[in-house]
Amino acid sequence: MxxxxxxxxxxxxxxxxxxxxxxxxxxxxxxxxxxxxxxxxxxxxxxxxxxxxxxxxxxxxxxxGGRRSGKGAQGPTYDQLYNEARQRGIHGRSDMNKEQLQRALDKKK
Missing domain, CATH: 1.10.246 (Serum Albumin; Chain A, Domain 1)
Known part of the structure; x- marks a missing residue:
């Protein structure tokens, strides 16, 4: 302080x-x-x-209250997942919902 x-x-x-x-x-x-x-x-x-x-x-x-952290009870937001998918070059991301984006990102790791 x-x-x-x-x-x-x-x-x-x-x-x-x-x-x-x-x-x-x-x-x-x-x-x-x-x-x-x-x-x-x-x-x-x-x-x-x-x-x-x-x-x-x-x-x-x-x-x-931690809205931007992406570490809350529901995990990252849809926008955070979408941006990460875009950065990783995941195709078809615009048609995916939050759960599908998360699965696609988990596979790509």
């Missing part, structure tokens, strides 16, 4: 870090996730000196 962070942000950092550790994420990765999340929230609240457009205009970390 940056020097001079508020006690609220320190608590938020520790809470996120502990949550990540409970999920089985390594120590370094948990610290990185916590720091990035708290820094983004600080930028959105105007508590940091500099802030990127992404930090201030994008949806909040809490609202996003």
């Amino acid at each position: 940056p020097a001079g962070s508020s006690p609220k942000r320190e608590r938020q950092y520790e809470h996120i870090k502990e949550s990540e550790l409970d999920r089985g994420v390594g120590e370094d990765r948990a610290e990185e996730i916590a720091a990035r999340t708290v820094n983004k929230e600080r930028a959105r609240a105007g508590e940091s000196r500099t802030a990127s457009r992404t930090s201030t205009r994008d949806m909040s970390s809490g609202e996003r």
